[in-house]
Amino acid sequence: xxxxxxxxxxxxxxxxxxxxxxxxxxxxxxxxxxxxxxxxxxxxxxxxxxxxxxxxxxxxxxxxxxxxxxxxxxxxxxxxxxxxxxxxxxxxxxxxxxxxxxxxxxxxxxxxxxxxxxxxxxxxxxxxxxxxxxxxxxxxxxxxxxxxxxxxxxxxxxxxxxxxxxxxxxxxxxxxxxxxxxxxxxxxxxxxxxxxxxxxxxxxxxxxxxxxxxxxxxxxxxxxxxxxxxxxxxxxxxxxxxxxxxxxxxxxxxxxxxxxxxxxxxxxxxxxxxxxxxxxxxxxxxxxxxxxxxxxxxxxxxxxxxxxxxxxxxxxxxxxxxxxxxxxxxxxxxxxxxxxxxxxxxxxxxxxxxxxxxxxxxxxxxxxxxxxxxxxxxxxxxxxxxxxxxxxxxxxxxxxxxxxxxxxxxxxxxxxxxxxxxxxxxxxxxxxxxxxxxxxxxxxxxxxxxxxxxxxxxxxxxxxxxxxxxxxxxxxxxxxxxxxxxxxxxxxxxxxxxxxxxxxxxxxxxxxxxxxxxx
Amino acid sequence: xxxxxxxxxxxxxxxxxxxxxxxxxxxxxxxxxxxxxxxxxxxxxxxxxxxxxxxxxxxxxxxxxxxxxxxxxxxxxxxxxxxxxxxxxxxxxxxxxxxxxxxxxxxxxxxxxxxxxxxxxxxxxxxxxxxxxxxxxxxxxxxxxxxxxxxxxxxxxxxxxx
Numbered sequence: 001x002x003x004x005x006x007x008x009x010x011x012x013x014x015x016x017x018x019x020x021x022x023x024x025x026x027x028x029x030x031x032x033x034x035x036x037x038x039x040x041x042x043x044x045x046x047x048x049x050x051x052x053x054x055x056x057x058x059x060x061x062x063x064x065x066x067x068x069x070x071x072x073x074x075x076x077x078x079x080x081x082x083x084x085x086x087x088x089x090x091x092x093x094x095x096x097x098x099x100x101x102x103x104x105x106x107x108x109x110x111x112x113x114x115x116x117x118x119x120x121x122x123x124x125x126x127x128x129x130x131x132x133x134x135x136x137x138x139x140x141x142x143x144x145x146x147x148x149x150x151x152x153x154x155x156x157x158x159x160x161x162x163x164x165x166x167x168x169x170x171x172x173x174x175x176x177x178x179x180x181x182x183x184x185x186x187x188x189x190x191x192x193x194x195x196x197x198x199x200x201x202x203x204x205x206x207x208x209x210x211x212x213x214x215x216x217x218x219x220x221x222x223x224x225x226x227x228x229x230x231x232x233x234x235x236x237x238x239x240x241x242x243x244x245x246x247x248x249x250x251x252x253x254x255x256x257x258x259x260x261x262x263x264x265x266x267x268x269x270x271x272x273x274x275x276x277x278x279x280x281x282x283x284x285x286x287x288x289x290x291x292x293x294x295x296x297x298x299x300x301x302x303x304x305x306x307x308x309x310x311x312x313x314x315x316x317x318x319x320x321x322x323x324x325x326x327x328x329x330x331x332x333x334x335x336x337x338x339x340x341x342x343x344x345x346x347x348x349x350x351x352x353x354x355x356x357x358x359x360x361x362x363x364x365x366x367x368x369x370x371x372x373x374x375x376x377x378x379x380x381x382x383x384x385x386x387x388x389x390x391x392x393x394x395x396x397x398x399x400x401x402x403x404x405x406x407x408x409x410x411x412x413x414x415x416x417x418x419x420x421x422x423x424x425x426x427x428x429x430x431x432x433x434x435x436x437x438x439x440x441x442x443x444x445x446x447x448x449x450x451x452x453x454x455x456x457x458x459x460x461x462x463x464x465x466x467x468x469x470x471x472x473x474x475x476x477x478x479x480x481x482x483x484x485x486x487x488x489x490x491x492x493x494x495x496x497x498x499x500x501x502x503x504x505x506x507x508x509x510x511x512x513x514x515x516x517x518x519x
Numbered sequence: 520x521x522x523x524x525x526x527x528x529x530x531x532x533x534x535x536x537x538x539x540x541x542x543x544x545x546x547x548x549x550x551x552x553x554x555x556x557x558x559x560x561x562x563x564x565x566x567x568x569x570x571x572x573x574x575x576x577x578x579x580x581x582x583x584x585x586x587x588x589x590x591x592x593x594x595x596x597x598x599x600x601x602x603x604x605x606x607x608x609x610x611x612x613x614x615x616x617x618x619x620x621x622x623x624x625x626x627x628x629x630x631x632x633x634x635x636x637x638x639x640x641x642x643x644x645x646x647x648x649x650x651x652x653x654x655x656x657x658x659x660x661x662x663x664x665x666x667x668x669x670x671x672x673x674x675x676x677x678x679x680x681x
Contacts, residue, residue, distance in 0.1 A: 012649045015664035047651035186607030189648040224554075224591050225647050227660045260545075263554055265589035268645060282549030282575070284588035300546065342651065344612035349651025372613065381608055385645075417650070419612045428608070435607075435645065441588075 002035035003081040006054040006061070008111065010043030010196050011228035012189065017068055018051040024072035025053070032076060042197020044111035045351030046098055054093055057083040063090040098367055103329060104353045105337050106313040107190075110197035116235055118243055121200045127245070129316025133208040134253050136319075141212040142168055145315065147323035149335025154180055154271075154308030155383065155412040155488070157334075157401045160315075163305065166295035167213040170303040175215035177206050178280065178299055178306045181222040181229075182264050182271040185384025187343040187415030191309040193351060195222070195229035198313075199236035200245075203259065205312030207250060208319055209305050210257040218259045219299070220309075221276050224266055234261055268385075268439040272487045273306050275441055286441045287487045308413065310339060331357035334400045344381075344417035345371045354399075361395040364418060375420035379428075379504065383412025385435055386492035388499035389428065408499065410492075425504035430458045432496040436489060446481045447490025453477060454497065461508055471510075474501070528566070534559040535567050539574050549575055549585055553592055562593045598633040598640035600678050602626075603657045606643040609650035618654050619643070621668040625675065638678070 007013075007022040022038060029036045046052060049065030053075075062083035064075060071088060078086040090096055104110075113120035121127070133141050146161025167175060179202065183191040194202055206218045222230055237259060240246045248256045267285045269275045274288035277299050298304025314336060318326045326336045334356035340363055342349050347369035354363075364370070364377060371377050379389045388409035390397070397403050404411050419428075436451035454477055461470040478494035485491040506512040538555035542548045552571060556563050563586055572579045586592045604619050619630075626634050626641055633640040649655035652664030658674055666674075 011662045012652050012664060015649050015655060015662040016652055050652070183648065184646055186646045187609045187650045188646075189650055192648040225644060225657070228662070229648075262551065264591075265550065265554070266591035266644075267589050279550060280547050282547040282585070283581075284584055344609040344650065344653060346651075349653075351651075385608060415609075415650070417609045417612060423612065428611075431608070431611070439645075 002037050004037045004039060004056040005081070006039045006041045006056075007051060008043040008197075009040035009115075009228075010050075010111075010193060011226070012047055013043050013050040013052070014228065016050050016066070020069040021051040021053065021067050021072065024069035028072050028076050034076070034081060036081065039114050041113060042110045042115050043193060043351075044093065044099060045107070045193060046096065046348070047350045048348045049090065052090075052093075053080075055081055055083055059083070059092070061093045063093040063096065064088040065090055098348060098350065098352070101367075102353050103337050103355050105317045105326070105329070106194070106201070106310060107198075107339055107351065107353045108317070109201065110193055110351075113198065115197050115199055115232060116239060118200070118239060121198075125320065126200055126316075127204060129319035130204050130207055130245075130251070132319040133211050134251065134255070138168055138212050138214060141208065141319065144318055144323045145212070148318045148326040149323075149330070149333070150311065150314055150318065150326065151334070151401070152308055153310035153314065153338065153413065154273075155185075155386075155410065157411070160307060160311055163295050163307070164209065164212050166293070167215070167303045167305050170296050172303050174217070174300075174302050175213055176299045176302055176304040177209045177213070177215045177218035178277070178294075178304055179206055179218070179220040179309050179312055180271060180273060180276055180306060181220050181226075181309045182276060183223060183226075183309070183413070184268040184271045185386075185413050185415050187381065187417035188341050188384060188413045189343075190339040190341055190351060190414065192226050192229050194309060194313050195226070195233045199233045200240060201313050201316060202233070202309060203236065203240050203245060205315040206259060207246070207257050208315050209307070209312060211255060213303070213305055215303075215305060216256045216258070218257065219280055220259060220261050221264060221270070221280055222261060223264045223270075230261065230263060237261060267441075268435075269441045269487075269489055272489060274487070277304070277306070284441070286443050287489075289486065310413070329355035331355075331398065331400050332402055334402065338399070338411065338414045340399065340414045340416055342368045342416050342418075345373055345377070345420050346418045347372050356400045357398050359396050359398050360390065360416070363399065363416060364395065368418065371418060371420045373420050373422075375422065377418050378421040378423055379419045379425060379500075381417045381419070381428075381496060382415070383410040384415050385432060386410075386488060386495055387412050387415075388495045389425065389503065390499070391503040393503075408495070410495070425500040425507040426458065426462050426509075427507075429497045429500040429508075430455050430462075432493050432500075433458060436493040440489060444484065444486040444490060446484040447486070447493070450477055450481045450485075450490065451493060454481075454493075458497075458508075464509055467509065471501070471508075531560060531564050531566060535570055539570075549577070549582070553586060557592060560596075562596050565594060598637050600639045600659055601642065601657075602639055602675075603642045603644040603647070604630075605645070605647050605649075605653070605655045605657075607645040607650075609646070610654040613653035615654040618656075618666060618668060618671060622671055625672065639675070 052065035275285040433454035
């Protein structure tokens with residue numbers, strides 16, 4: 001009997017040599033006359049173990065990692081095809097604590113299945129949400145999503161069901177479903193992992209959205225920095241269309257829905273929903289004034305459901321297992337799970353899907369194992385480049401939308417970037433302004449000009465020039481950006497800047513925050 | 520003028536026509552069209568602007584405006600290899616600034632420039648989605664993680680003509 005071996009084809013696994021490992025396995029197997037079946041799965045999201053090789057055994061899948069091509073002959077010698085002992089043996093994959101303690105709803109299949117196998121998708125619960133949706137009417141689907149408590153996973157956390165209801169209730173000759181896969185936040189990769197590891201899930205989620213609001217066409221706006229994801233998703237679209245999951249008559253229901261994949265062109269601002277719509281329409285990615293909101297007047301002026309990829313990926317399980325099932329996860333008004341992404345200077349970086357409510361400290365230490373360099377973690381940026389920097393005194397904050405808002409921070413898209421004590425927070429604050437200047441669409445003055453002036457003020461401040469006056473000027477400028485910017489880019493750039501200044505004034509040449517106050 | 524068109528400009532024209540055919544009938548076709556041209560040529564030649572504007576019933580200013588808005592679109596040919604070093608926060612936390620200094624010194628160019636032999640164009644990029652394996656870089660569309668200076672040199676040597 002031939003053994004089944006899994007080697008991920010997720011781009012982050014490829015980035016650390018997964019292809020070379022896979023080739024070595026195929027060659028060694030051939031040389032030794034061992035018959036194997038190689039499956040290129042998505043990543044389990046345990047990136048410090050990548051390339052993570054798994055072998056299917058009678059007692060479940062057994063993991064080895066990180067496996068380089070050079071390790072492969074040794075693995076064969078040890079008899080890894082039967083799950084034998086080896087220095088890289090990690091035991092049954094599902095029992096690795098990092099994975100075992102997660103609550104994977106959206107990511108249930110990622111890393112488990114062959115991403116382009118419809119048979120795998122179906123065998124692991126795929127399309128059940130879609131069947132559930134086809135059995136219900138639009139209003140019922142929307143109702144389920146409202147009751148689930150699902151909020152937008154792109155960062156703004158707006159209730160998804162309410163948005164869908166608005167689109168459903170807006171009359172139009174054409175409506176659209178648009179997926180924001182312009183995952184530009186540093187420290188985030190969950191959208192990418194779904195597109196590469198379980199692309200049919202996104203197709204299913206968007207199709208359900210189409211059925212819910214009466215939209216027949218959808219677009220996925222994917223950033224150009226993800227070429228592997230683009231290839232995988234394009235292939236998944238072809239396969240789904242050929243099998244009748246997309247097209248004029250979805251699964252014989254008589255209902256049409258089809259999707260198109262579009263590539264961005266390196267503009268961070270196009271992750272902002274109205275800039276994204278402009279870009280899809282073939283224009284410069286300039287932010288639109290709101291109202292009207294996209295749910296009323298979106299793509300090509302038509303009502304549009306525009307959600308982040310993880311939002312769509314969270315929908316099938318709600319339709320399959322019910323709103324209450326989903327709602328039972330989480331705390332307060334943050335219901336369900338969020339795929340957190342542990343990144344940067346962290347020992348065990350990866351994807352951790354958990355119900356809202358665990359603390360940042362649990363995530364950083366119980367999962368992340370502390371910094372990669374072994375030095376103390378000094379600051380953590382949560383929620384991407386527009387998220388606040390949190391000092392150690394705030395690590396016990398529960399990961400919950402409201403709890404984070406209460407300390408002037410945000411969860412955003414769930415990205416968590418750790419920095420050790422060698423970080424210069426004045427530099428990070430300056431970078432936030434610099435990044436805003438590079439990526440500003442230029443439509444509003446506070447963002448376009450403020451970001452450049454902000455970087456200059458920080459330079460003067462750090463050089464010791466009229467320190468008090470420049471601190472005041474920086475705060476005043478940030479206030480203008482917060483209240484005067486059109487969108488979150490200019491409006492939230494002050495968040496990393498001011499949190500750095502407030503929590504780490506010593507890096508700006510000022511007295512440190514006294515310990516008692518810091519706590 | 521009256522001279523026969525050069526082979527280069529004929530190849531450019533052909534690429535533009537192919538790109539137009541490939542994206543015909545798409546709603547909001549400009550972005551896919553510009554990508555289709557750049558995918559073929561490596562850049563968007565100035566001569567494409569009028570043709571694209573005409574085909575999509577846009578003004579040349581509209582097309583120029585879109586090309587110049589997006590970081591990805593370039594109006595001159597890049598080097599034979601495109602090296603993009605991630606300079607976003609997660610990679611910064613793992614030493615991307617030092618890696619960038621090393622890369623600039625080794626290649627002898629700053630960001631946004633091409634080596635004098637035309638082999639490598641060096642660009643900064645803000646996130647490649649490999650943030651759990653920082654620092655990262657992308658070379659000709661391929662992602663590399665946990666990139667040390669030594670690993671960078673190894674990859675550059677592997678390019679052959681770089």
